[in-house]
Amino acid sequence: MNDQTPFVVPCSERVSNLPPYVFATLFRMRDEAVAAGRDVIDLSVGNPDVRPAPAVLAALTGSLEDDSWNVHRYGTFNGLPRFREAIADWYFERFGVRIEPHTQSLPLIGSKEGLANLMRAYLNPGDAIILPSPCYPAYFGAAHLCEAEIFELKLREEDGFVPRLEDIPLDVAGRAKMLILNYPNNPTGGVVDLVFFAKAVDWCRKNRVMLVSDAAYTELGYDTENPPPSVLQVPGAFDVAVEFQSLSKSHNLAGWRVGFAVGAGEPIGVLAKLKSHVDFSLFGGIQMAAVAALKHGGQTVRDNRAQYLHRRNQMVAGYRKLGWQVPTPPATLYIWARIPRAWGDDDFAFVRDVFAKTGVLLSPGSGFGVHGRGYCRTSLVAPDAQIAKVMGLLEGAGFDWSR
Ligand SMILES: Cc1ncc(COP(=O)(O)O)c(C=O)c1O
Incomplete structure (x- = not known):
């Protein structure tokens, strides 16, 4: 008689030794929250929200x-x-x-x-x-x-x-x-x-x-x-x-x-x-x-640059108003900042707590390498009105944002 015991072919050691991709982990967190009916604003991945020309x-x-x-x-x-x-x-x-x-x-x-x-x-x-x-x-x-x-x-x-x-x-x-x-x-x-x-x-x-x-x-x-x-x-x-x-x-x-x-x-x-x-x-x-x-x-590139610059200024001003003294990046669609002091170096805990309280999803610095620990990345992939909403949610969370 054939053996009908289920079995699994093991994947290569190269793949089994791979750590999970940080954004796959974040997306799981996001998708579970959405499935549970929560409002989520995803600022984790640099995923442009504007349509092509x-x-x-x-x-x-x-x-x-x-x-x-x-x-x-x-x-x-x-x-x-x-x-x-x-x-x-x-x-x-x-x-x-x-x-x-x-x-x-x-x-x-x-x-x-x-x-x-x-x-x-x-x-x-x-x-x-x-x-x-x-x-x-x-x-x-x-x-x-x-x-x-x-x-x-x-x-x-x-x-x-x-x-x-x-x-x-x-x-x-x-x-x-x-x-x-x-x-x-x-x-x-x-x-x-x-x-x-x-x-x-x-x-x-x-x-x-x-x-x-x-x-x-x-x-x-x-x-x-x-x-x-x-x-x-x-x-x-x-x-x-x-x-x-x-x-x-x-x-x-x-x-x-x-x-x-x-x-x-x-x-x-x-x-x-x-x-x-x-x-x-x-x-x-x-x-x-x-x-x-x-x-x-060329015009699309110039429009994008102007738009991300505007969002950067809005986001940096908003964070600073909360008391989170983030730097002003000279390029890209990201803000990279040391997390508020209250979380020490635990950037994953910071991201989880912010998400749990507000539905705003940021990226934990450790996902970007050992020297990213204690930092956090915000992607500027939401329109102005949503950034204003994010600031309201973060303010309402009642955290101590000082670094
Ligand atoms: C530094 C850097 N390189 C490469 C890529 C990948 O871009 P692409 O969409 O062309 O694969 C990204 C995407 O976020 C990136 O941040």
């Missing part, structure tokens, strides 16, 4: 019926030549950096995908990767999946969240294959100039390390006289650096999954090779929409 929507829908090609078939592995050419044009217009479109750019199913696949393409088990800390949480899981050794390079508030490269121990530098930098920075809002990028390029060249620049927020710097730079503006940067861009925040396309990588032909080719085995690039209609966004989306 009409021209971008039209490019997608237009592609569906376009008789000159059949967008519904499999596309090409490395993305549409038109998208790659638009990437090169935009890089030149925005940063003055020349990219050879067909060998030095690669469309991605969101930059999260590209970052994880680049790690997979380069990191062997035991190789070290240097991550800024705090950082975008997806870096941790992607590095864990490669069984890489993670070194968390501390970003200090007193340094404007710019790392001290001299903090990297010599032995870690010796084992490291990648250094990730992310400016403007999630979650801290920190920015850097080309002087720092030149130092980082130099450090990577000396230590034979690939510099991965996650540039998802370059269009959300509030000092429009000094817009955030690309690392590729540094002379010689193509020898060591690969840069990732995202259309999620700049063009309100987070759910569409579209970004791209640029850099020297070698790493872009390696990433393209890996991807040809695991995906089939993005849907052509989304690529046509991305072309429209890069070519004609």
Whole structure:
């Protein structure tokens, strides 16, 4: 007789050793509250609440019926030549950096995908990767999946969240294959100039390390006289650096999954090779929409920047009125602040208590790395009226907000 005992095939150790993704945990908390009928205002994830530009929507829908090609078939592995050419044009217009479109750019199913696949393409088990800390949480899981050794390079508030490269121990530098930098920075809002990028390029060249620049927020710097730079503006940067861009925040396309990588032909080719085995690039209609966004989306980017600036000012003023002295970030759609003194370093307890009392969901700093402990992130993804409502709810909670 067959044995009918139920059984479970164990997943790989790589996956069973993965910690839960911080936002998956938060979403569970949120969804349970919503299912229980509670009003929730979710300021945890940087998930833009504004719709994409009409021209971008039209490019997608237009592609569906376009008789000159059949967008519904499999596309090409490395993305549409038109998208790659638009990437090169935009890089030149925005940063003055020349990219050879067909060998030095690669469309991605969101930059999260590209970052994880680049790690997979380069990191062997035991190789070290240097991550800024705090950082975008997806870096941790992607590095864990490669069984890489993670070194968390501390970003200090007193340094404007710019790392001290001299903090990297010599032995870690010796084992490291990648250094990730992310400016403007999630979650801290920190920015850097080309002087720092030149130092980082130099450090990577000396230590034979690939510099991965996650540039998802370059269009959300509030000092429009000094817009955030690309690392590729540094002379010689193509020898060591690969840069990732995202259309999620700049063009309100987070759910569409579209970004791209640029850099020297070698790493872009390696990433393209890996991807040809695991995906089939993005849907052509989304690529046509991305072309429209890069070519004609300047106004959307300016409107977004103005709107996030307005929300930032409203939120910072509101928190300070409560007695929570948060800093004013120079970029991004986030506010990063030490939690009020009453919670010590326990940022998860702070987030849980705020949520339980008010239905406002924030992100606990520990989810962004060991050096995020004791901090909290607010995403500016609610319209003015909702931000005013949030402030009323927080005031009504009766907490002591002082730091
Ligand atoms: C620093 C950083 N990099 C990359 C991403 C991923 O963006 P995408 O939507 O392009 O995958 C995010 C998303 O929040 C981010 O904050």
